[in-house]
Amino acid sequence: MIIESLLDTDLYKFTMMQCVLHQFPGAIVRYRFKCRNHGVDLRPYLREINEEIDHLCSLKFPESELEYLAGLRYIRRDFVDFLSLFHLKRKYITVTASDDYECGIDISIEGPWLHTILFEIPVLAIVSEVYFRHHDPMDGFAEGRRRLEEKCRMVLEEPDNDGLFISDFGARRRFSRAWQEYVIRYMSDTLGSHFAGTSDVFFAKKFGLTPMGTMAHEYLQACQALGPRLRDSQTFGFDMWAKEYRGDLGIALSDVYGLKPFLKDFDMYFCKLFDGARNDSGDPFVWGEAMIKHYAANKCDPKSKTLIFSDSLNIPKTLDLYRHFKHRIRLSFGIGTNLMNDVGPQPLNIVIKMIEANGQPVAKISDTPEKGMCEDPTYLAYLRQVFGLDPREPASPASK
Template sequence: METIVPSLLDTDLYKFTMMQAVLHQHPGAQVEYLFRCRTPGVDLARRLEAISAQIDALCALRMRPEELDYLRGLRFLKPDFVDFLGLFHFDRKYVRLRRSGTENGGIELRLRGPWLHTILFEVPLLAIVSEVHMRGEYGEPDRTEGLRRLRAKTALLRDAVGFQDCAITDFGTRRRYSRAWHGELLPHLRAELGERFAGTSNVHFARKHGLVPQGTMAHEWLQAFQALGPRLRDSQAAAFDAWAREYRGDLGVALTDVIGLEAFLRDFDLYFCKLFDGMRHDSGDPVEWGERIIAHLRAHRIDPRTKTLVFSDGLDVERVMALHAHFRGRCRMSFGVGTHLTNDLGRPPLQIVLKMVRCNGQPVAKLSDTPGKTMVDDAGYLAYLRQVFEVPAPAPGPAGAGGVIA
């Protein structure tokens, strides 16, 4: 199999924006990430050697001069950070990959090391696991079927009356069928949707195809502050403050579901409502979320029509259009569509994540509005986090529904 990740730019923009803030503010932080496959019954262990070989290839990559020049052209990336990337490379010593000792057919994939030197691993590692599995199970992507499905989606959005200002962004790097298919579909989206295709989160393909790279922050930025201080109860506010200090008005979209929407709204006061340009949804019911965000802005005497609501949780084109119709005229909107674009060829995609679970030796957690998406490896800490932020435990459900990993 050819190299799956050909460039250090083959990742989501928000990994670079967070990495810059880490370099400037917390270069000594030590972290741990843990892989989880949410799709039951998948035998990834038999792909262990292929995954390992692709990680070796990843660790051989270096930034090329033309790639560094491209990054220097992004106004929010500072010269010292781009210079640092010129020296950066992935180090295999931070990766532990082996057969799971507790899950039949599972793998244990764990990162442990400096945050500054492990932060870029997440997206390419997930893309590697996804492509090794998809091509190992089903072979080369069925381009004919993929294009048929893609054209049906673009026609649905392009030809609908009243959706001229409804634009989508590609968020599909980490769970794509293959790198080749990802690169092929982006020009089709631009050709068929025009201005309704807003760009891609993938920096490599943004550079290659002349698209706008999109992204701000991810869960790990706020998770890390649960350990970085000043105190747990103030961790979200501290993370938003630190972000604003780094970017001074750029990249102003806040993620709302690291400890749940209720806790977010308590912390996101008038100061943050004015400071940030928008908020991003990534779990829970999107309509309920949007209504509560709009009500929160109005309660702080802010016109929601001046803010952008970014929807990015498991979207397909039909859901995008339904949300756009529901909130039309009440706020600005942006839609990040992932797996539905890059891995919809008639075969079931993997639901995989690689999330931070520790920072500076202390547990951290993503306490999602969708219980199955909660990510933590310390049940005691999860209970404490709920207590501190006054988040009730979910009703009892199937084993593992809370997302706790022992």
């Protein structure tokens, strides 16, 4: 089977899940699947996808995995005790054929946030691997290995690369579990300290690497419905995160409402409290320059802060960003699909996004318009109004 461990997911699923347990245990949410590729028909694989999800829902955490999680400094004992009783419940996810979506299937997840949050990453990995198992089976990954070797060579040959750190963020759209394992092993052996770690907790445990991650978009989206006032939902989310982690895991996600609203909310208090911020949409050069300027204006030395870039990166783009910002601020780069599904065929651009919390619509207003997702256009228009975004303008400053 494709998923053999509940650790085979991104770290931020566990960090958010712990926050949900302590801060929002009664929240009810709904997620929806989306395939952004045109011309992809997933209906022939419906039975296999459902069988893989059946198996996923049979998994529990063995004691060795619970001990590993307990050893992470920010994971609390009561959360580990909760996970010792946890398994994903099949009644909260449905996968059916549907003519309403171009890809031919509908994946809907609905139930308590605490019991549905771990579905996203393994379900996306299942869809991707099942699809490529039939659509483009590979034998030996010769082309993928050639590309991977070239990427690592570029990193090692980059001048003045002492501050160049790359992490794997690619579990959700990986070609296969076997390919992800190969890439992580190869990069760890080849790049040494330049390979900072992986977001996949299973492989972090297996290879003794640092698990990477803090929060995802769904956390700040849910705060639209769970906080006291919509306009304060972003600051409410940051406050609750700080309450949970007391200064640990201090990387703020900056693009749930776009860069302009983020900078308005990310005041001197948050600039000093959080270690840095993560970019996941829009022009990364514009974003990085804006963040450096913002830190300086809020009496923070930019060189004491970290910028994490994670939006559709490849190695050439990563190196361009590194050259532009090195020695001005700390840098880290999370590369996903270009590492874990760059073996020849076109990867699937698939996502599962939260669309509702406690019966209310939630939305992401991305600096990259096609990355936004909301099923209620009236709510989306209202959200833009509340955060002071003209419907005709992007959420970020003009690209250079």
